[in-house]
Amino acid sequence: MSKKTLFDKVWDSHVVDSIENGPQILYIDKHLIHEVTSPQAFNELENRGIPIFRPNQIVATADHNTPTLNQDQPVKDALSRHQLEQLSINCKKNNITLYELGHKYNGIVHVMAPELGITQPGITMVCGDSHTSTHGAFGTIAFGIGTSQVAQVFASQCLLLTKPKSLRVTVNGKLKKGVLPKDVILYIISKLGTNSGTGYFCEYAGNVFEEMSMEGRMTVCNMSIEMGARGGMIAPDQTTFNYIKNREFAPKGEAFEKKVAYWKTLPTDEGAAFDKEYHFDAADIEPMVTYGTNPGMGIKISDTIPVEENPSFKKSLAYMDFEAGESLINKPINYVFIGSCTNSRIEDFRVAANFIKGKKKADNVTAWLVPGSKQVETQIIDEGLKDIFTEAGFELRQPGCSACLAMNDDKIPQGEYCVSTSNRNFEGRQGQGSRTILASPLVAAATAIEGKIIDITKHLN
Amino acid sequence: MEKFRTLTSTAIPLNIENVDTDQIIPARFLKATDKKGFGDNVFRDWRFHKDGSINESFILNNKVYSGSILIAGDNFGCGSSREHAAWAIGGYGFKVVVSSFFADIFKGNALNNGLLPVQVSKEFLEHLLQDVTSNPETLVKVNLEQQTIAIEGSDLSEMFAIDPYKKTCMINGYDDIDYLINNKKLIEAFEANKIY
Numbered sequence: 268m269s270k271k272t273l274f275d276k277v278w279d280s281h282v283v284d285s286i287e288n289g290p291q292i293l294y295i296d297k298h299l300i301h302e303v304t305s306p307q308a309f310n311e312l313e314n315r316g317i318p319i320f321r322p323n324q325i326v327a328t329a330d331h332n333t334p335t336l337n338q339d340q341p342v343k344d345a346l347s348r349h350q351l352e353q354l355s356i357n358c359k360k361n362n363i364t365l366y367e368l369g370h371k372y373n374g375i376v377h378v379m380a381p382e383l384g385i386t387q388p389g390i391t392m393v394c395g396d397s398h399t400s401t402h403g404a405f406g407t408i409a410f411g412i413g414t415s416q417v418a419q420v421f422a423s424q425c426l427l428l429t430k431p432k433s434l435r436v437t438v439n440g441k442l443k444k445g446v447l448p449k450d451v452i453l454y455i456i457s458k459l460g461t462n463s464g465t466g467y468f469c470e471y472a473g474n475v476f477e478e479m480s481m482e483g484r485m486t487v488c489n490m491s492i493e494m495g496a497r498g499g500m501i502a503p504d505q506t507t508f509n510y511i512k513n514r515e516f517a518p519k520g521e522a523f524e525k526k527v528a529y530w531k532t533l534p535t536d537e538g539a540a541f542d543k544e545y546h547f548d549a550a551d552i553e554p555m556v557t558y559g560t561n562p563g564m565g566i567k568i569s570d571t572i573p574v575e576e577n578p579s580f581k582k583s584l585a586y587m588d589f590e591a592g593e594s595l596i597n598k599p600i601n602y603v604f605i606g607s608c609t610n611s612r613i614e615d616f617r618v619a620a621n622f623i624k625g626k627k628k629a630d631n632v633t634a635w636l637v638p639g640s641k642q643v644e645t646q647i648i649d650e651g652l653k654d655i656f657t658e659a660g661f662e663l664r665q666p667g668c669s670a671c672l673a674m675n676d677d678k679i680p681q682g683e684y685c686v687s688t689s690n691r692n693f694e695g696r697q698g699q700g701s702r703t704i705l706a707s708p709l710v711a712a713a714t715a716i717e718g719k720i721i722d723i724t725k726h727l728n
Numbered sequence: 729m730e731k732f733r734t735l736t737s738t739a740i741p742l743n744i745e746n747v748d749t750d751q752i753i754p755a756r757f758l759k760a761t762d763k764k765g766f767g768d769n770v771f772r773d774w775r776f777h778k779d780g781s782i783n784e785s786f787i788l789n790n791k792v793y794s795g796s797i798l799i800a801g802d803n804f805g806c807g808s809s810r811e812h813a814a815w816a817i818g819g820y821g822f823k824v825v826v827s828s829f830f831a832d833i834f835k836g837n838a839l840n841n842g843l844l845p846v847q848v849s850k851e852f853l854e855h856l857l858q859d860v861t862s863n864p865e866t867l868v869k870v871n872l873e874q875q876t877i878a879i880e881g882s883d884l885s886e887m888f889a890i891d892p893y894k895k896t897c898m899i900n901g902y903d904d905i906d907y908l909i910n911n912k913k914l915i916e917a918f919e920a921n922k923i924y
Binding site: 280283292303304307315317344346347353397412414427429466492497529577578693696699700 | 751756840
C-alpha cells in the first residue's frame with residue numbers, strides 16, 4: 268500500500284468524485300458561518316430558489332462585527348446591527364444553529380467550535396474566514412473559503428477543488444524559556460515568507476508540536492494562511508483526544524472510543540513523501556516581533572530590522588515609521604491588544620496573568636484583553652484572572668474579533684503602534700493609519716507593563 | 729456570472745508587492761449584506777487620506793492611467809478570504825488582474841466572479857509594468873480561449889495557465905453551484921457510505 272500523509276488520508280476519504288482534467292468534489296462535514304461573509308451566500312440561494320442541503324451540519328456565530336462592551340444592549344452601529352439581524356433571520360429561516368451575541372456558546376468562530384467539540388480529527392471543515400486553518404490543530408482539513416463557496420456548501424455540502432500540494436515543517440529540539448507557540452509560527456513565517464505555502468497544505472511535525480497544548484497547536488495552525496498555505500495540520504494524538512473528550516458535541520462513551528481508534532490511524536505514514544519540506548531547530552527560536560506590514564516581516568525581539576533595497580520593503584518601513592537597521596527595544600507603545608482567533612484562549616490569558624500579577628500597566632498604555640468566547644470569559648473570571656488584570660489596569664472586554672480587524676469600535680488611532688497578539692500587521696488592519704506589531708501574549712503583557720518594547724529574554728532570566 | 733473571452737484594454741500599473749485584501753477593501757466596509765457598492769471603496773485608504781481628501785500620488789487617482797486591466801506586483805490578494813475584495817475590484821471596473829503570483833483564496837474568489845486572474849512570469853510582469861507606466865496608451869490583449877496575454881504593437885506575449893474546468897466556466901458564465909447540484913445523487917451516495 269502506498270504511504271500516505273495525514274492530509275492525504277483525510278482528503279482522499281472525502282472525495283465524492285473527480286472531474287477529468289479538473290477539480291474534485293470534496294465533501295464538507297462541518298460548515299461554520301458568521302455574519303460578515305454569509306449574507307450574500309444566503310441571498311444567492313434564495314434568489315435561485317435553492318434550499319440549504321444540510322442545515323444540521325452548519326453552525327453559526329456572531330463575532331466579526333460585534334461590540335466588546337455592553338453586549339446586553341442593542342448594537343449601536345446601524346450597519347453592524349443590520350448584519351447581525353440578517354444572520355439571525357437567515358439562521359432561523361433555514362434551521363441553522365446560531366450562537367448569537369450573549370449566548371453562552373457565543374465566541375470567535377475558531378475559538379468556540381473547538382471548545383464545543385465540534386472540531387474533530389479526520390473531518391473536513393470550512394468557513395468564510397481565512398483563519399479556519401486553526402482547526403487543523405486537531406488533524407482536521409480546515410480552510411477558509413470565499414462567499415461563492417459558502418453558497419456552494421450551502422447548496423451541496425461540497426466544494427469543487429483541486430487537491431493542494433503537501434508541505435511539512437518540522438521543528439525539533441527544546442524551546443527556550445519565554446518562547447511561546449506564537450513565536451514558533453512567527454519565526455517560521457519570517458523564514459519562509461508570506462507566499463511559500465501558497466498552493467500547499469502544511470503539516471507541522473516534530474517534538475515541539477507534539478509537546479504543545481491544543482491551544483498552542485491552534486495558534487500555530489491559525490497562522491498557516493499567513494505564509495499562504497490554505498491550511499495547517501498537526502497529527503492527532505493523546506493530547507488531542509484528551510482535549511475533545513467530554514466536550515459538548517464530542518462523541519461519548521463507546522462512540523468516542525471508536526472514533527479514537529480511527530483517529531489513531533490518521534498520522535502520516537513513516538516514509539510518506541511531501542512536495543516540500545523544511546526543518547528548523549527549536550533552539551534558534553526566540554520571542555518574536557514584527558516590524559513591517561506583513562506577517563513575514565518578523566525578527567527576534569533582540570535583533571535589528573534588516574536592510575533591504577526593495578521598494579515594497581521601504582514602503583512598508585515608511586508606513587511603520589521604522590528605520591532599516593534599528594532595534595525595536597525601548598520603542599514606546601501606547602496600545603496593547605491581547606485577543607483574536609490566534610491568541611484569545613484561556614492559556615493565553617494565563618500566560619499574560621502570570622506575568623502581570625502584582626504589577627501595574629504603564630500610564631501611557633491602553634491595554635485591551637478580549638476573550639475568544641463566552642466560555643473563555645467565564646473561565647477568566649472563575650480562575651481569578653480578571654482580578655489580576657483589573658488590579659493591573661488592563662481592561663477585560665467581552666468576546667469577539669475586536670481590534671484584530673477593527674470592524675467594530677475597537678480601533679487603534681492613526682499613527683499609533685499596537686503590540687498585538689493577532690495575526691495580521693497589514694496597513695490599517697487595526698484601524699486607519701494604525702501600526703501593528705505582532706507578538707506573543709507574553710511579549711504583549713510585558714509591553715503593557717513597561718509602556719515600551721523590552722527584551723523579554725533578559726527579563727525572564 | 730458574466731462571460732469572458734477576450735479583452736483588449738489599456739491598463740493601470742500598481743507596482744506594489746504583497747497587496748493584501750485589507751488594502752483592497754478595508755474591513756470597515758464589509759458591513760453590507762449584498763454584493764453591490766464595494767467598487768466605490770476599492771483601495772480606499774490608498775486612494776484617500778484619512779480626512780477624505782484625494783491622495784493624488786496614488787496610481788488610481790492619476791488620470792493618465794485608465795482601463796479595465798489591473799497590473800499588480802507579486803503575491804496579489806494575500807490575507808483575508810473576503811470575497812468583497814473581488815467584488816470591489818470588479819465593481820470598480822476591472823475585468824482582469826495580472827500579477828506574477830496570486831494568493832489562493834483571492835484567485836478562487838476572482839474566478840467565481842468573472843474577474844480573470846492572469847499569472848505571468850516575473851520578467852513579463854516587469855515588461856508590462858514598464859511599458860504601461862511609460863506609455864499609458866499601451867494596449868494589453870488578453871485571450872482566455874488561447875490563454876495568452878500580449879502587449880499590442882510589440883512581439884511580447886506569454887501563455888498563462890488556468891484550470892480547464894474554470895476556463896470553461898469563465899467562457900460560458902457558469903458557476904460551481906450548477907455543477908454541484910447536478911451531482912446530488914453522487915453526494916447522497918457518498919454520505920450513505922462514509923468510511924470515516
